Amino acid sequence: MALSVSPVETIAWASLLGAAGQWLGNRLRMPPILFWLTAGMLLGPGAAGLIDAGALRDGLPAWIELALVVILFEGGLNLDLRTMRREGGLVGRLLLLGILASLGIGGVAAHVWGGLGWEAAAVFGALAAISGPAVVAPILKHVRVHRRLAQVLLGEAMLVDALGAVLAVVLLQGLAAGAWWPNGAWWLARTLGVGLAFGLVGGAGLGWLLARAAVRDSELRMVFAVAWVWAFAATAGQFAAQAGLVSAIVAGVVVQRFPVPDIARLKRFKGAIVVWLVSTLFVILAASLDLQALRTALGPGLGVSAALAFVARPLAAWLATLGAGWPRADRAFLAAFAPKGIVVAGMASLAGESLAHAEVAGAERFEALVFVVVLAASLVYGLMSGPLKRWLGVRGPEHTMLIVGGGALALEIGRAMEGWEVWYLDSDPYAVARMRRAGARAVSGNPMDPLFLELAGAPDAAAALVMTPGTEHNLLIARILRDDFRVETLWVAVEEGDERTYAKLMQRVGVVRAFGKHLSYTYWADQAYRKRLVYETRTIAPDSPLVGCRLGDVRIPNGVLPIVIRRGKEATLAHDDWVLAAGDEVVLLLRPERVEKGQPLLLPPVSEKSGVRAQFANAHHTLQ
Missing domain, CATH: 1.20.1530.20 (Na+/H+ antiporter like fold)
Known part of the structure; x- marks a missing residue:
């Protein structure tokens, strides 16, 4: 019936x-x-x-x-x-x-x-x-x-x-x-x-x-x-x-x-x-x-x-x-x-x-x-x-990147990412206003809300950098980007002392630490806002002991922050898993007052022979 x-x-x-x-x-x-x-x-x-x-x-x-x-x-x-x-x-x-x-x-x-x-x-x-x-x-x-x-x-x-x-x-x-x-x-x-x-x-x-x-x-x-x-x-x-x-x-x-x-x-x-x-x-x-x-x-x-x-x-x-x-x-x-x-x-x-x-x-x-x-x-x-x-062989969104947080520091990183289309999401409306005045595509909103991530371009992003003031907060945002938007490459900023605390969580979420070192967010964001930073570009020489080293194992002095690595015509964000090769150009941000003249900015891991210094070609210009 x-x-x-x-x-x-x-x-x-x-x-x-x-x-x-x-x-x-x-x-x-x-x-x-x-x-x-x-x-x-x-x-x-x-x-x-x-x-x-x-x-x-x-x-x-x-x-x-x-x-x-x-x-x-x-x-x-x-x-x-x-x-x-x-x-x-x-x-x-x-x-x-x-x-x-x-x-x-x-x-x-x-x-x-x-x-x-x-x-x-x-x-x-x-x-x-x-x-x-x-x-x-x-x-x-x-x-x-x-x-x-x-x-x-x-x-x-x-x-x-x-x-x-x-x-x-x-x-x-x-x-x-x-x-x-x-x-x-x-x-x-x-x-x-x-x-x-x-x-x-x-x-x-x-x-x-x-x-x-x-x-x-x-x-x-x-x-x-x-x-x-x-x-x-x-x-x-x-x-x-x-x-x-x-x-x-x-x-x-x-x-x-x-x-x-x-x-x-x-x-x-x-x-x-x-x-x-x-x-x-x-x-x-x-x-x-x-x-x-x-x-x-x-x-x-x-x-x-x-x-x-x-x-x-x-x-x-x-x-x-x-x-x-x-x-x-x-x-x-x-x-x-x-x-x-x-x-x-x-x-x-x-x-x-x-x-x-x-x-x-x-x-x-x-x-x-x-x-x-x-x-x-x-x-x-x-x-x-x-x-x-x-x-x-249709291109995917390989060269599109979303930077979440960071304020003025995010803008400086985006400028160094040559060949990439970079978008920004920040909870600070004043920082977003400065980004827009600089011609960047920026959205103001809560990065924990998928609504604002979508508006900022997460569905079209091939990679994302998350750098808010807290490591746990960064990992939560990264998980949303991974699960809801399927962003393939995720980098997060990690505060000092958090590397071991969140190591397992970082592995589960599938993220890599950015910059090859911990990030003191308050310090670097403030220095970028006050325009106290300069760019340094160092080229890895063929006979450098840094060749073959992971950036995460390289010793990086205080006051120095690797942000971008260029290999040939390609650029990528500096991160722990990058293996340095001869000819790599490492773009760094630094406070000149914190670095002595002639001081090496990148040193090989401590397991290398002591006293050996890398050979670099230098380029230097002040932030605009």
């Missing part, structure tokens, strides 16, 4: 399975969409019967639209405006050519192999252009390509969500009216215009209110922001169908231009809502599928997926990057990366009903075909992006 499932039970089970799928995805480093779709199909009416999308009846389309608004607003809020200014032309070409290629090649493939009528095939082509940050971001979090490539992919995903959805709606409107031209052009222009206007006004109003702290309660501010965006999106939709989607992403971009004091918390709050909405909706939508229709659509869907993956996307990516000066490996990765997400699935559910109501040929196969493409794209791009990156 079939179980009677209530709306409450459907939402409760879908939420639980969505959260479990997200957890499994993080643990196994796989796209969670695979677990969501599988759970929905196994527990839907066609199988276990614990989840029934039909129980939500008319509420499901409204929920989908509200969820898409929050997803797109969160995307606009996180859109990297610096990258858009620098790479806006490339992203624009990817959007235009990607949509055109999907409409043409994807539409023809859906008609020929998928059995859709031309009208339904055109709508399919518009939806197939959509990728979405909700699925792109988790994959890039695991694959970790360099920042420029990641931001272009994320920027494209955020913008194509709204444009692809709007285009699909315009095509559906044309289908209902019996003609796409010239009315379609007017509908498209009206939708974009209304969405832009409401997004600008709504975003400016919300940004102004949040910046002036008109709503002071922190929790209420977050809820107020969501309600505000929903209200403006709903109002925009009254003037033009789906204009609310455009208004949401525009509002997000506008809000981040305002000096909102807790914008990082707003982003994290939106991110949590998006994770819940995306996971729950995916499970419910997967449960609504007819498993027999899905099996029927499997073969044609794989053929359509192949046409999109091997013809449409590569063609659009290669044409978009012509003359852009991008490396061949990056262009190939762009051409081979186009996953599909919740916006595709949500719009497919809405579009499928409209096509069935209009009695369009192939409407009964439309939703199943879209889900096969989504599932195939998730499997291919989620599982193969990592091996593809390594095979193509």
Whole structure:
């Protein structure tokens, strides 16, 4: 006997399975969409019967639209405006050519192999252009390509969500009216215009209110922001169908231009809502599928997926990057990366009903075909992006570094890290202000809060140096960077006397002591702030007894701090495990008053023969 499932039970089970799928995805480093779709199909009416999308009846389309608004607003809020200014032309070409290629090649493939009528095939082509940050971001979090490539992919995903959805709606409107031209052009222009206007006004109003702290309660501010965006999106939709989607992403971009004091918390709050909405909706939508229709659509869907993956996307990516000066490996990765997400699935559910109501040929196969493409794209791009990156030789974030704490000392270390992009996070707002005046990218906030670590660039950092006043505090921050952000290389400053106390903990966390010696944080930070330090550069000679020594074993006098070691064209932070070689340039900070003229600044370990001094070539200049 079939179980009677209530709306409450459907939402409760879908939420639980969505959260479990997200957890499994993080643990196994796989796209969670695979677990969501599988759970929905196994527990839907066609199988276990614990989840029934039909129980939500008319509420499901409204929920989908509200969820898409929050997803797109969160995307606009996180859109990297610096990258858009620098790479806006490339992203624009990817959007235009990607949509055109999907409409043409994807539409023809859906008609020929998928059995859709031309009208339904055109709508399919518009939806197939959509990728979405909700699925792109988790994959890039695991694959970790360099920042420029990641931001272009994320920027494209955020913008194509709204444009692809709007285009699909315009095509559906044309289908209902019996003609796409010239009315379609007017509908498209009206939708974009209304969405832009409401997004600008709504975003400016919300940004102004949040910046002036008109709503002071922190929790209420977050809820107020969501309600505000929903209200403006709903109002925009009254003037033009789906204009609310455009208004949401525009509002997000506008809000981040305002000096909102807790914008990082707003982003994290939106991110949590998006994770819940995306996971729950995916499970419910997967449960609504007819498993027999899905099996029927499997073969044609794989053929359509192949046409999109091997013809449409590569063609659009290669044409978009012509003359852009991008490396061949990056262009190939762009051409081979186009996953599909919740916006595709949500719009497919809405579009499928409209096509069935209009009695369009192939409407009964439309939703199943879209889900096969989504599932195939998730499997291919989620599982193969990592091996593809390594095979193509795409750079990861190898030369991006986050320095946590340190104040003025951090800035001096960052200046010496030639060839690295260095970002800063400090709890001292005055230190951060000085860093920004010096042209550095710096964030003020609590480094124990993952929210601020994320805002400072931890997800894109290949390495991090943590140097706050306490060793234990440094290790706790390093553990967050390792566990939550998978930063591969971690260095920590260790106070005098703490080396043995925290040796086992350092080994468990997987960190290395920075500078090759203990750091008296208060002293060095104060001296850097007062500009009392100078740089010294020492080159290790071929006959030096230091050749082959670990920096952690080298004797370093008081008042001398190794900060960077250069070998050839590469630079790295000075740390215990570095083995010195002939030709290494060791950059040191020192107080001239603490060092006698001609005094060796680096001495071999005590096990070496006494009285032997290293041979160095010297360079000396004062801090600016």
